[in-house]
Amino acid sequence: xxxxxxxxxxxxxxxxxxxxxxxxxxxxxxxxxxxxxxxxxxxxxxxxxxxxxxxxxxxxxxxxxxxxxxxxxxxxxxxxxxxxxxxxxxxxxxxxxxxxxxxxxxxxxxxxxxxxxxxxxxxxxxxxxxxxxxxxxxxxxxxxxxxxxxxxxxxxxxxxxxxxxxxxxxxxxxxxxxxxxxxxxxxxxxxxxxxxxxxxxxxxxxxxxxxxxxxxxxxxxxxxxxxxxxxxxxxxxxxxxxxxxxxxxxxxxxxxxxxxxxxxxxxxxxxxxxxxxxxxxxxxxxxxxxxxxxxxxxxxxxxxxxxxxxxxxxxxxxxxxxxxxxxxxxxxxxxxxxxxxxxxxxxxxxxxxxxxxxxxxxxxxxxxxxxxxxxxxxxxxxxxxxxxxxxxxxxxxxxxxxxxxxxxxxxxxxxxxxxxxxxxxxxx
Amino acid sequence: xxxxxxxxxxxxxxxxxxxxxxxxxxxxxxxxxxxxxxxxxxxxxxxxxxxxxxxxxxxxxxxxxxxxxxxxxxxxxxxxxxxxxxxxxxxxxxxxxxxxxxxxxxxxxxxxxxxxxxxxxxxxxxxxxxxxxxxxxxxxxxxxxxxxxxxxxxxxxxxxxxxxxxxxxxxxxxxxxxxxxxxxxxxxxxxxxxxxxxxxxxxxxxxxxxxxxxxxxxxxxxxxxxxxxxxxxxxxxxxxxxxxxxxxxxxxxxxxxxxxxxxxxxxxxxxxxxxxxxxxxxxxxxxxxxxxxxxxxxxxxxxxxxxxxxxxxxxxxxxxxxxxxxxxxxxxxxxxxxxxxxxxxxxxxxxxxxxxxxxxxxxxxxxxxxxxxxxxxxxxxxxxxxxxxxxxxxxxxxxxxxxxxxxxxxxxxxxxxxxxxxxxxxxxxxxxxxxxxxxxx
Numbered sequence: 001x002x003x004x005x006x007x008x009x010x011x012x013x014x015x016x017x018x019x020x021x022x023x024x025x026x027x028x029x030x031x032x033x034x035x036x037x038x039x040x041x042x043x044x045x046x047x048x049x050x051x052x053x054x055x056x057x058x059x060x061x062x063x064x065x066x067x068x069x070x071x072x073x074x075x076x077x078x079x080x081x082x083x084x085x086x087x088x089x090x091x092x093x094x095x096x097x098x099x100x101x102x103x104x105x106x107x108x109x110x111x112x113x114x115x116x117x118x119x120x121x122x123x124x125x126x127x128x129x130x131x132x133x134x135x136x137x138x139x140x141x142x143x144x145x146x147x148x149x150x151x152x153x154x155x156x157x158x159x160x161x162x163x164x165x166x167x168x169x170x171x172x173x174x175x176x177x178x179x180x181x182x183x184x185x186x187x188x189x190x191x192x193x194x195x196x197x198x199x200x201x202x203x204x205x206x207x208x209x210x211x212x213x214x215x216x217x218x219x220x221x222x223x224x225x226x227x228x229x230x231x232x233x234x235x236x237x238x239x240x241x242x243x244x245x246x247x248x249x250x251x252x253x254x255x256x257x258x259x260x261x262x263x264x265x266x267x268x269x270x271x272x273x274x275x276x277x278x279x280x281x282x283x284x285x286x287x288x289x290x291x292x293x294x295x296x297x298x299x300x301x302x303x304x305x306x307x308x309x310x311x312x313x314x315x316x317x318x319x320x321x322x323x324x325x326x327x328x329x330x331x332x333x334x335x336x337x338x339x340x341x342x343x344x345x346x347x348x349x350x351x352x353x354x355x356x357x358x359x360x361x362x363x364x365x366x367x368x369x370x371x372x373x374x375x376x377x378x379x380x381x382x383x384x385x386x387x388x389x390x391x392x393x394x395x396x397x398x399x400x401x402x403x404x405x406x407x408x409x410x411x412x413x414x415x416x417x418x419x420x421x422x423x424x425x426x427x428x
Numbered sequence: 429x430x431x432x433x434x435x436x437x438x439x440x441x442x443x444x445x446x447x448x449x450x451x452x453x454x455x456x457x458x459x460x461x462x463x464x465x466x467x468x469x470x471x472x473x474x475x476x477x478x479x480x481x482x483x484x485x486x487x488x489x490x491x492x493x494x495x496x497x498x499x500x501x502x503x504x505x506x507x508x509x510x511x512x513x514x515x516x517x518x519x520x521x522x523x524x525x526x527x528x529x530x531x532x533x534x535x536x537x538x539x540x541x542x543x544x545x546x547x548x549x550x551x552x553x554x555x556x557x558x559x560x561x562x563x564x565x566x567x568x569x570x571x572x573x574x575x576x577x578x579x580x581x582x583x584x585x586x587x588x589x590x591x592x593x594x595x596x597x598x599x600x601x602x603x604x605x606x607x608x609x610x611x612x613x614x615x616x617x618x619x620x621x622x623x624x625x626x627x628x629x630x631x632x633x634x635x636x637x638x639x640x641x642x643x644x645x646x647x648x649x650x651x652x653x654x655x656x657x658x659x660x661x662x663x664x665x666x667x668x669x670x671x672x673x674x675x676x677x678x679x680x681x682x683x684x685x686x687x688x689x690x691x692x693x694x695x696x697x698x699x700x701x702x703x704x705x706x707x708x709x710x711x712x713x714x715x716x717x718x719x720x721x722x723x724x725x726x727x728x729x730x731x732x733x734x735x736x737x738x739x740x741x742x743x744x745x746x747x748x749x750x751x752x753x754x755x756x757x758x759x760x761x762x763x764x765x766x767x768x769x770x771x772x773x774x775x776x777x778x779x780x781x782x783x784x785x786x787x788x789x790x791x792x793x794x795x796x797x798x799x800x801x802x803x804x805x806x807x808x809x810x811x812x813x814x815x816x817x818x819x820x821x822x823x824x825x826x827x828x829x830x831x832x833x834x835x836x837x838x839x840x841x842x843x844x845x846x847x848x849x850x851x852x853x854x855x856x857x858x859x860x861x862x863x864x865x866x867x868x869x
Contacts, residue, residue, distance in 0.1 A: 028458030029438075030805050063723075074724040075791060081798025083720070100802060127732060130760045134738040137675035141864070143570060246673040246862065248569035280512065281503035291500060294556035297564035317567050322559075349508045356510010359460040359529050363806035423566075 004203065007368040008358070008385045010375040011204050015212070017221045018192025023207040024199045024372035026101065026365045033101040033200040034369040035108055037115045037215075038377055040223050041093035041188035043166025044308075048159075052168025053176050056128050057184045058088040061095060063124040066113035070124060073110070082107055084114065090162050091306055092377065093188070098366060104200050105210060111196075112214035115189055120181045129173055136167045143244055143251040144317070147418035150240055151255045151313070154414040161227045162257075162311060186219045193223025195376045199369040229308055232257040232412045239327075239415035247420045249317050254330050256413025258303060258310030259406060261378045266305055267395050268403025274350050275400070276337045276408075277301025277314050282350055284333050289316055295326050303407065307378065312408050320420050327415070337404045341397035355389040437804040440814065441632060442823060447648040448620035451639055452814050454627035456807065462628035463527040463811040464536035466544065467819055470616035471520045472594040473748065474653045479604060481596015482612045484517040485554075485561055489609065490524065491515070492553040494543040499553060502543070505535050517594045520748045521819045527808045530629035534638065537626075541642035545618055545649050551606040558601065565595045572674040572859045573756075580682050583666040583855045584752050588659035618650025619643065625815045628807025655749060659684075667856040669765075674861030676738070677759040679768045682855045683776075683848045685753035688746035688820045694832035695844035696744050696753060701792040702784055702841060703727050703755070703775070704742030707799040710830065724791075727755060730775050736763050748820070752855075753848055765858040776849040783842035793834050800830050 003009045005025045012022035026033060043054040062084050064070040077084055082099025095114055097107045139145045149165055156163035167173075196215060198207045235256065259265055270278075277285035277300040289299035299316040314334055318326045342350075362368040375384050441453040471483050493499045506513045511528030513536070526536035568574040578593050585591035595601075624643065626635055662684055686692040701707055705722020722728050722741065731737035740757035755776070757768050804810050817826040 027806070029456050032802055032805060070723045071729075074722065078724065078791065078795045078798070081795070081802055085720075100798070123733075126735065130735065131738045133761055134675050134758065141673050141675055141861075244673065248566035249563065279507070281507050287500070290560055294559040295563070297560050297567055318563055319559075319566055349504070353507045353510055356508075356529055356532075357512070358510070360510065360512060360527055360808075363459075363461055363527070363808060365805065367806070419570075 007362045010372045010382050020195040021208050021211045022197045022376040023204045026199050027362050027368050030365045032365040033104045034098040034365050035198045036094050036096040036373050038092050038094045038195045039189045040193040042089045042091040044090045044161030044227050052173040053184050055088045055166050057181050058086045058093040059128045061114050061118040062086045064119040066117045108214045132173050143419040147251040147253040147416040150416045155256050157230045159230050190223050191218040191221045197372050197376045235414040242418040243421050244419050250320050250419030251317050253315045253416045255313035258312040260309050261305040265403035265406050267391050268399040269407035272337050272400045272404035273303035275342050279350050288329050295322050341401050351392050445644050449643050450623040452625040455632050459629035459807050461807045462530045462533045462630050463807040465525045465625040465811040465815045466540045467523045467623045467815040469621050471518045473519050473589045473655050479608050480592045480600045484594050486613050487515050487517045487522050488557050489549050490543050490547050493548040494546050496542045502539050549610050554606045572678050576680050576857045576859050580857045584682050587657050615651050619646050621650030623818045625811045627811040662853050664852050669858040671860045671862050677765045678859040679765050680756040680857050682752040682754050684853045685751050687750050693746050695836045695840045697833050698836040699841050699844050700742050700744040707796050710796045710800040730771050731757050780845040780849050783838040789838045
């Protein structure tokens with residue numbers, strides 16, 4: 001397969017204003033294309049008195065832009081058979097358009113409008129504010145999101161960019177006005193520090209030319225300064241218990257600060273997490289909690305390595321009467337991955353599974369596009385996913401153990417148990 | 429009738445083995461993956477009170493061992509070659525799927541042929557799985573939307589098995605025995621009742637040989653189940669209000685809706701697009717998940733744009749037997765369920781009396797057409813679509829249904845609304861969140 005047609009090769013170039021433009025071929029036999037603009041506009045950039053501003057801005061850029069109000073924008077996308085989605089992460093915000101490959105130019109024009117010329121109409125602001133209020137309440141009322149929220153607050157000190165989920169509070173979101181949105185958009189939807197990633201059968205030069213034509217006239221070219229990162233602190237070993245009566249299931253969560261994506265331990269930590277709970281069906285948590293003991297429907301772990309730092313979590317959802325059996329398994333498996341070398345048979349199986357999964361990731365344009373966004377955002381080599389199998393095969397059991405010690409440091413981790421103290425059906 | 433619409437779909441070959449197994453092959457020369465799906469025409473519709481949840485439980489047990497694959501080996505065999513696998517149980521059917529790199533197609537084919545009629549269903553494993561399934565249900569019960577859906581099903585259906593969720597009643601999950609599950613499996617699983625779909629990168633003649641060798645030797649088993657119970661026409665509105673932990677009040681209104689083969693289904697599908705904005709059957713993926721925002725759709729404009737709700741949509745997913753057309757909304761803070769319900773009744777009344785503008789219907793039809801054109805993407809997605817439509821109808825069912833949807837007129841949409849939305853056909857379930865101690869935030 002030529003590089004130009006290989007969805008696992010992501011070529012990028014940087015414009016003089018700092019905007020990075022990347023192009024990836026779509027998977028063979030697909031008829032769609034996708035494009036994403038990523039901006040340094042994540043919730044970590046929220047001013048302390050305006051937490052929620054990044055999410056609101058990100059939502060609102062897709063609520064009418066350029067000559068289109070929100071309904072016209074929705075209808076135009078429907079006519080094209082396209083979708084437009086916005087996501088806000090701690091470090092970045094992204095807007096993604098997907099649709100038929102033959103209308104890429106129109107889709108890029110819409111994406112550029114959304115990025116450069118949002119309307120921020122008052123009625124849309126009020127609608128998104130109402131939706132954010134409801135999301136805040138949901139974070140507090142659902143055991144899973146409540147546990148995660150409490151864990152972030154326990155692990156990351158005040159002022160840390162990963163401490164908040166970004167939804168804010170009723171007070172902070174109530175304060176946000178149109179001027180805040182306009183300022184945040186001007187300062188964060190920039191050229192420098194941002195990326196445009198396009199998955200399309202069109203050639204790299206054609207994509208670059210199209211992006212250059214559409215994405216110009218940024219109000220501000222320079223990117224915002226990176227937030228300061230206060231050091232993470234030692235966390236109490238006592239589990240945080242949040243009683244949430246009336247629910248059926250308890251969420252048990254162990255988690256803490258971890259390594260950034262460019263850390264030398266990343267490949268080892270990736271495999272350590274796969275062995276612990278990341279690899280579907282094969283992982284130790286799934287095998288012990290669900291398959292051996294039948295204690296929970298879900299038991300897993302994840303490692304989220306970002307640019308500035310990271311986060312790892314091991315979790316399980318179970319009935320309140322089973323907490324005492326599930327929690328020790330989570331704790332002991334965490335300790336085991338940190339203190340013992342993984343056996344070669346187990347490692348081979350997990351590793352080959354992770355490697356074999358790569359073709360499944362590029363079955364669809366959307367799946368392939370996600371990989372291209374990852375390569376571009378983290379500045380990985382153009383052929384990162386082509387070489388990823390060899391990288392994983394070179395990691396030794398000793399390196400995995402050492403990486404787990406660093407990336408899953410239990411001294412800066414905590415345990416949160418959120419949910420009912422007794423089953424609601426127990427009293428019936 | 430409008431001219432037939434061709435979605436961008438792969439060339440498909442269909443044949444049937446002597447033991448009754450239907451096979452659908454969709455080769456995609458350039459695909460580096462291959463997906464194997466087995467669809468059984470058995471779902472919660474085939475259960476009865478006392479054994480509700482049996483279809484879903486059997487689905488779990490088919491991962492727990494068969495003659496050649498002991499417990500854990502099915503997962504391991506697929507995942508270790510980089511594949512992914514899963515299964516799901518619906519009201520009308522149960523589906524199992526594995527997607528693997530194309531060189532490993534023989535792995536899922538071997539697994540599916542092994543467990544089609546010979547799953548072990550060992551009592552100890554059934555017992556262990558009981559807690560897992562209960563845990564799955566508990567996770568769902570944390571969500572008000574799940575509780576509302578459960579209640580709405582129980583109100584909408586008095587006799588028909590669509591009354592319960594495929595997870596089953598909690599009391600049945602306690603009482604079901606290994607014997608119940610084995611009988612259920614033996615009765616419904618087999619070649620006569622299944623459709624095998626293979627999609628993605630493979631060489632058709634070779635796969636035909638493999639399928640004949642692996643599946644052709646299986647006995648002719650599997651009852652083709654029809655549901656004899658007929659739900660009587662509703663004769664009056666039914667309603668309930670639940671309470672529990674939550675955010676803001678939530679409301680679902682359900683209306684008795686036509687079965688997928690009913691001549692009224694195409695107009696109801698387009699009515700769903702006009703009111704709620706989703707194209708469901710004609711979209712990439714399963715179209716079953718939570719709706720995105722559709723600012724051009726009527727219900728959204730009436731509720732979300734006017735500040736009464738934070739989200740609002742409709743859902744008509746046609747089933748084998750008459751099901752439910754849903755309208756749901758999460759109230760904005762300070763807005764009551766009564767206010768939401770009033771607007772829903774006003775909108776359903778309006779479209780029942782006045783046909784939508786031709787331009788509005790053309791927009792909806794165009795959206796469906798575009799969705800259908802892009803819906804076939806990726807080996808897994810293609811396998812899903814071919815199997816799913818096989819469960820709903822025959823070989824040309826999808827294209828026939830699409831053509832019929834694309835010929836629905838504005839007056840047909842109005843007439844569909846008039847048939848669907850009378851007050852005596854509706855079920856209203858509200859969820860009022862209980863007061864909880866405020867959090868300092």
